[in-house]
Structure formats: C-alpha cells, structure tokens
Amino acid sequence: MTxxxxxxxxxxxxGITQLMDDLDEGIRAGDEMIMLGGGNPAQIPEMTEIFEHHLRNGLDNKSLLSALCNYDAPQGNKAFISNLAEFLSNEFHWNIKxxxxxLxxxxxxxxxYLFNLFAGKGKNNKKVLFPLAPEYIGYEDSGIDEDLFIGNKPNIEYLDKRQFKYHVDFDHLHLDQSIGLVCxxxxTNPTGNVITDDEISKLSVLAKQHGVPLLIDNxxxxxxxxxxFTDEATPFWDxxxxxxxxxxxxxxxxxxxxxxxxxxxxIKAVSNLSGIINLSPGGVGPxxxxxxxxxxxxxxxxxxxxRPFYQRKSQQAINWLQAAIPxxxxxxxxxxxxxFLWxxxxxxxxxxxxxxxxxKQKGLLIVPGSYFFPGVSNSWRHTQECIRLNFAQSEANVKQGIEILASVVNPLLED
Incomplete structure (x- = not known):
C-alpha cells in the first residue's frame, strides 16, 4: 500500500502510541502486568462520588442529555466556556472572556493544532522550541513536517538525598527568527518539575521580544x-x-x-481546525x-x-525507591x-x-526516558539513563513494581 x-x-x-498500547495491554493483562508506565490517573473514591453526584444532577436537569444528543459549536460548549471565563477572570484577575x-x-x-499552526513549512519554516528538555512524550511525533522541534538541554542542580532538579539553561537558550512557538x-511530564515563576517570567519576556507565543501545557x-506540590508556583497567563x-x-x-x-x-484558528477535523468537540466532559x-x-x-492524594503517594514511592535502590x-x-517520578x-x-x-519480561511496565527528549540529540548519554514511573496506581502495585525495578537495576549499578 502506498x-x-x-x-x-x-x-x-x-513513543506515544507505544505508551497507549502498553496501557491497554496492561489493563487486559490484569494482575499479570503492573502498569507504572502510562498516564492513567488514579481512581480516587472521593472524586468518584463527586462525579456520580454531578452526573445524576446533569441527568436530572437535562444538561447531560443535551450534551449527548446535540453538537456543540466548533469552539465548544458555550455554557461551560462562559462560566470558565468568568471563573478565571474573578479568581486570577485575567482579562478572559x-x-x-x-475546547x-x-x-x-x-x-x-497549535504546533502546526505556528511552526512547519511556510514562509520562514518555523520550529517549536522546548526550553527545558526532557518534555512530554506526546509532543515528539505531532508535527506534520519533519524536524519540527528544537529541545534545550537543562542545567542540573544536585540536591540532598540523591535527588536533583532541572532548570532552564538560559545561557544556551537560543531564540531567533526560525522559532515560531515556545512550549x-x-x-513537567515526565519529571514532576515545576518550572519556577522566575523562569516563566523570563520565557514570557523572550517570547514577546521575538514575537512568538508562549504555550504552557497545564x-x-x-x-x-x-x-x-509546591506553594511557590503561581498561575500565569497574558x-x-x-x-x-x-x-x-x-x-x-x-x-x-x-x-x-x-x-x-x-481561538478562532483552533475552532476552525476543530470544525474541519472533528465537527465539534465532545460535550459530556464540559x-x-x-x-x-x-x-x-x-x-x-x-x-x-x-493534590494531597498525589503528594502523599509521591513521597511514599520516593521512600520505597530510596530504600530499595541504595x-x-x-x-x-x-x-x-x-x-510521575523521573x-x-x-x-x-x-x-x-x-x-x-x-x-516488561518481569511483569512491570514503565516508559523509557529517551522518548522524552524531542529535538535533543541522543548522543547525550543522559537521554538513555532515565525512565518515567507512574505512582498513581494502588500501593500494592507501586510497591511490587519498585521491588521488580530494584531486582533488575541493582546488579547493573554495582560499582
């Protein structure tokens, strides 16, 4: 077939297709496979109760039935958009309408939509710049054109208790007329890093100076x-x-x-794309x-x-890992x-x-780290020394998964 x-x-x-296939394979394998790879969120009992309550309300007041039985506009559900705009405007004093x-x-x-709107073949053959690699696995293959992405290697800060943190290396961050979007x-997926307010502010200034948008995947x-899990990060939009x-x-x-x-x-451009490709976005979630x-x-x-649920699970998984891999x-x-833990x-x-x-042969699914470096040369050995582990699953699965991980990597790390 041509x-x-x-x-x-x-x-x-x-990479993103492999991740989702693994997620499905793990679900179908049941107890035979421990899924600490994909991004499936935890099923939190308190959240399930809230969803059930609002689903019943939505059925009672017909809003859910209307969402099931009618197309929305390409922009999305007008009632949700209007209420969300009012919420964001009141909560953060953003000029949002x-x-x-x-949606x-x-x-x-x-x-x-956004990568291919602002980058790709055209008058100046623009590219998407990731100022802080590693970045989300789903970005890597989303460009219509080849070589759409440029990734910037991070500065690495070494911390106590065998921890570290990535920072934007502004000294080697290069923006010029070839960049159409900063993202x-x-x-950060996969690392759990929260880019600082100062870094966000600097990136915003740089993007404005070069006349390109700053995309924040939130x-x-x-x-x-x-x-x-930090109180030092504040929401940002302009x-x-x-x-x-x-x-x-x-x-x-x-x-x-x-x-x-x-x-x-x-928004008009995104809505137009949505109309052409999907007719309209789904209405049940909104x-x-x-x-x-x-x-x-x-x-x-x-x-x-x-927030408290995932913060507890994160610290618990860190404690288990540090004890299991000395x-x-x-x-x-x-x-x-x-x-995730990186x-x-x-x-x-x-x-x-x-x-x-x-x-995987031992019954544990994780995600290889090299999929998370779009636009960064794999000649940097660091790209092949990392993995992403999802700690959102049950305590028993996370603990057993860490035990399997330790049994495999400990012999490989011996001095």
Missing amino acids: YSDFGNKFTRHA SENIA TNGSQSAFF VSRP AYGLPFPNLV DNTILCLSLSKLGLPGTRCGVVIAKPET ALANEMLKDNSLLDASNNII STKFKIHKSEGAM LWFEGLAISDKELYQAL
Missing part, C-alpha cells in the same frame, strides 16, 4: 487539577500566552476534553465540569482531594507535581529501552 508523506509519517512507530477559550477533544489534539509543560497544573488545561487528570480521561486559553485570533464550576467543587476538589548512581528528580541511573550499563524490555 501512502502520502503524511501517511508515511503518521503510520510509523511513535468567552472569545479567549476553545478540544483532549489536550493532545490541541497540541497538534513548556508545568508541572494539564497537571493550576488551577485544576492542581497536582502541584495575551501572548497560550494556556492549555485538561479534565483528564481530574480523573476524567475518557471525556477527552482539553481547554485552550489564548487571544481571540488563536457539561460535567460546568456542574462542578457552579458549586465550586472543581476548585475545592483540586485543592483538597486531588546505589549513589541512582537519583530521583525532585517531585514538585504531576503523577528516575536517573547514572552510568547505566544498558540503554533505557533495553531496561524497559527487561522490566
């Missing part, structure tokens, strides 16, 4: 679902910023609802989230249920948010992908 260039690019192996918000079928489709995730961030939110990490990945907040011209906005349970649950060559990125095995005798296969 495909177009587009077809050839999007039918080849991709309905024309600043569009998409998950954040992944939003990134596809960061906050908290799928795990503020104000919801608030998987942020009219040169594209802020992407998601309902997935609230515990609603099946609704496939992403939120794009940007200036009206960008209808449910709108019910939660009305009684403030969206913010309350994020702050008082979701080598000084083993380091954990400081956990400041999200639902593990670095300095000087690892095998590659991260070989480690992935060895662990």
Whole structure:
C-alpha cells in the first residue's frame, strides 16, 4: 500500500502510541502486568462520588442529555466556556472572556493544532522550541513536517538525598527568527518539575521580544487539577500566552476534553481546525465540569482531594525507591507535581529501552526516558539513563513494581 508523506509519517512507530498500547495491554493483562508506565490517573473514591453526584444532577436537569444528543459549536460548549471565563477572570484577575477559550477533544489534539499552526513549512519554516528538555512524550511525533522541534538541554542542580532538579539553561537558550512557538509543560511530564515563576517570567519576556507565543501545557497544573506540590508556583497567563488545561487528570480521561486559553485570533484558528477535523468537540466532559464550576467543587476538589492524594503517594514511592535502590548512581528528580517520578541511573550499563524490555519480561511496565527528549540529540548519554514511573496506581502495585525495578537495576549499578 502506498501512502502520502503524511501517511508515511503518521503510520510509523511513535513513543506515544507505544505508551497507549502498553496501557491497554496492561489493563487486559490484569494482575499479570503492573502498569507504572502510562498516564492513567488514579481512581480516587472521593472524586468518584463527586462525579456520580454531578452526573445524576446533569441527568436530572437535562444538561447531560443535551450534551449527548446535540453538537456543540466548533469552539465548544458555550455554557461551560462562559462560566470558565468568568471563573478565571474573578479568581486570577485575567482579562478572559468567552472569545479567549476553545475546547478540544483532549489536550493532545490541541497540541497538534497549535504546533502546526505556528511552526512547519511556510514562509520562514518555523520550529517549536522546548526550553527545558526532557518534555512530554506526546509532543515528539505531532508535527506534520519533519524536524519540527528544537529541545534545550537543562542545567542540573544536585540536591540532598540523591535527588536533583532541572532548570532552564538560559545561557544556551537560543531564540531567533526560525522559532515560531515556545512550549513548556508545568508541572513537567515526565519529571514532576515545576518550572519556577522566575523562569516563566523570563520565557514570557523572550517570547514577546521575538514575537512568538508562549504555550504552557497545564494539564497537571493550576488551577485544576492542581497536582502541584509546591506553594511557590503561581498561575500565569497574558495575551501572548497560550494556556492549555485538561479534565483528564481530574480523573476524567475518557471525556477527552482539553481547554485552550489564548487571544481571540488563536481561538478562532483552533475552532476552525476543530470544525474541519472533528465537527465539534465532545460535550459530556464540559457539561460535567460546568456542574462542578457552579458549586465550586472543581476548585475545592483540586485543592483538597486531588493534590494531597498525589503528594502523599509521591513521597511514599520516593521512600520505597530510596530504600530499595541504595546505589549513589541512582537519583530521583525532585517531585514538585504531576503523577510521575523521573528516575536517573547514572552510568547505566544498558540503554533505557533495553531496561524497559527487561522490566516488561518481569511483569512491570514503565516508559523509557529517551522518548522524552524531542529535538535533543541522543548522543547525550543522559537521554538513555532515565525512565518515567507512574505512582498513581494502588500501593500494592507501586510497591511490587519498585521491588521488580530494584531486582533488575541493582546488579547493573554495582560499582
């Protein structure tokens, strides 16, 4: 079968496709496979109760039935957009109106739209700059054109208790006319890093100086679902910023609802793409989230249920890992948010992908770290010494998974 260039690019192996296939394989394997790889959120009992309550309310007041039986506009559910704009304006004093918000079928489709809107072949062949690699696995293959991404290697700060933290290396961050978009995730998937307010401010200034937008992937961030474990990070948006939110990490990945907040011209472009590709975004997630906005349970649950739940699980997993893997060559990125731990095995005798296969044979699924360095040369050995581990699963699974990991890596880290 002969495909177009587009077809050839999007039918080849991709890290994000492997991750989602592994996620499905792990679910079907049941107890035979421990899934500490994919980004499936935990099923938090208190959140399940909230969802059930609002689903019943949505059925009673017909809003959920209306969402199921009617198309929304390409921009998305108008009631949710209007209420979200009012909420963001009141909560953060941002100049947000309905024309600043569009909904998409998950954040992944939003990134596809935005990367290819601002970068790719055209008058100046623009590229997307990631100022702080490693970055989200789902970015790597989302460009229509080849070589769409440039990644900037981080500065590494070594911390106590075999921990470390990545920082933006501004001395080697190069913006010129070839850059069409600057993109960061906050908290960062895969590392759990929360880029500082100072770093965000500097990136915003640089982006404005070069006339390009700053895209902040806030799928795990503020104000919801608030998987942020530091009090030093504050929400950021201005009219040169594209802020992407998601309902997935609230515990609603099946609704496939992403939120794009940007200036009206960008929202019109995203809406047009949504109309052409999807007709309209799904309405069930927005209808449910709108019910939660009305009684403030969206913010309350994020702050008082979701954040503490994941913060506890993060610290517990760190304690288990540090006890199970004693080598000084083993380091954990400081956990400041999200639902992952980023593990670095300095000087690892095998590659991260070989480690992935060895662990899979033992019944443990993780994600190889080399998939998280878009636009960075794999000649940097660090890219093959790291893995991402999801700590959102049950305590028993996380602990057993760490025991399997230790049994495989400890012999490889011996001096």
